[in-house]
Amino acid sequence: MVKFIHAADLHLDSPFKSRTKMPNSVLEVLMESTYNSVTRMIDFAIRESVDFIVLSGDIFDQSNRSLKSEIFLKQAFNRLREKNIFVYMIHGNHDPISSGFKTHWPENVAVFKENVETYEMMSRQGERIYLHGFSYLMDESYENKLDEYPTNTDNRGIHIGLLHGTYAKSKESVKRYTEFNLEALNSKLYHYWALGHIHVRNQLSDLPQIHYAGNMQGRHKNETGEKGFLLVQGDDVSLTTDFIATQEVIFENLTLQTETLRKESLYQHIVEFKEKLREDSKYIINLTIDYDGEDEISLTDFNELIELLQEDEVNVKQFVWIDNIKVSYNNKEQIALLNDIKKSYSNNDDLFREAVNTMYMDPNINRYLPSIGEISQQEMLEMGEERLKMLMRK
Known part of the structure; x- marks a missing residue:
């Protein structure tokens, strides 16, 4: 032997x-x-x-x-x-x-x-x-x-x-x-x-x-x-x-699925993810966030998220260091189209008034609408955006 x-x-x-x-x-x-x-x-x-x-x-x-x-x-x-x-x-x-x-x-x-x-x-x-x-x-x-x-x-x-x-x-x-x-x-x-x-x-x-x-x-x-x-x-x-x-530190490329990009919720989700890893070893991670919704995370929120996650690991013996984060948008084509529509039309007051007048001139619709003076442009745009998202999901 x-x-x-x-x-x-x-x-x-x-x-x-x-x-x-x-x-x-x-x-x-x-x-x-x-x-x-x-x-x-x-x-x-x-x-x-x-x-x-x-x-x-x-x-x-x-x-x-x-x-x-x-x-x-x-x-x-x-x-x-x-x-x-x-x-x-x-x-x-x-x-x-x-x-x-x-x-x-x-x-x-x-x-x-x-x-x-x-x-x-x-x-x-x-x-x-x-x-x-x-x-x-x-x-x-x-x-x-x-x-x-x-x-x-x-x-x-x-x-x-x-x-x-x-x-x-x-x-x-x-x-x-x-x-x-x-x-x-x-x-x-x-x-x-x-x-x-x-x-x-x-x-x-x-x-x-x-x-x-x-x-x-x-x-x-x-x-x-x-x-x-x-x-x-x-x-x-x-x-x-x-x-x-025998390794002291494990390098990994990992993916985490999420249903929200709100920075507070996303931060907590990643913290819980890190705690499970921390039980096994020290880690250095490139993290991909797999997101299936229609929202986007702003650059400011994104940078703040990484900074906070990294600050959490300073002087931690069993660290889980997030070296980089990438957000993978599964609906990126729909998001791009929606952003293009919003950019092109959301600030066009003339187009908004034309669309509102068209609705109020239709007798099958105007009976369900509030007084034209009570119309909020912001609320109407948000309603329209939600409707577009519903249509894109079909």
Whole structure:
């Protein structure tokens, strides 16, 4: 039996987008979130006594790599060393070997070089493990070295391939480094492929097990949902995977349906929506308001709503930060037509008097109308608007 962790794309010190308008209380949590996600993984590895951890590239962010991130990771690896847990790591396009890493890792850490190589180890249960992989030398090169991976021909032990690259059929918007297809991976006869580069968790095959672990902490609105690593267990006959969440903050694009755009009611509706989310995690949200009526929210009310919702989250530990709000008008064509009619005719006094005179000249109508001197132009326009809305709904 073997038990190991597959993680990738830690991107320590990676910048976060849209952070300039966030309060310090939220920004500080974000800046520490990648570190906290890694700490959770290390805690889990020690608690569960895993045999080793594989890191499938982009551990650092080349242009933003700091001394802090290298010291932090070295300390984390030392914690694993004390528990006899090994680490096998490849470098990806964001942290290529050529970027000049000076850190000397503890002896429990093996870093693959630019040419494909194999490491061999024994699990706690006596299972022999073979790990195959390579690190990127340059950040802008197309380093497809799949042909250099050795084929498992002797049917001994568990073979694991580490690869930072792009699945040929992937629809994710990323640069396509080391593009591969499943046939190429299957031909190596490995038991597990630990992939990196795509920040979305995805299983490409179950026989053999081929997985993207995704990244461990979302960094912007396009990296949504829970993030973490995969716990892999089993033997040379069967391996299983379980996802373990590690993120500090969840990015989400969410939709909320509403029947009113009155700012007081809408504010309360969103507050209740946030409180339900707050029970699970910290969130940064792009919110779409799905509205099915004929009203519109003014720009003043809209800005006041966002400002108030964001003020509510300042210095809140378990924050639900609304980064942006979009109102989706399901009846936008009707609303546009109604606004056009109002703009064109509501201030035309001559047209109003002509319409009123026409009504009073009709004997089938005027008997039901009040005295012409009691007519309120504003009330008549509001009645007409309601009638138009009724007709549009039919």
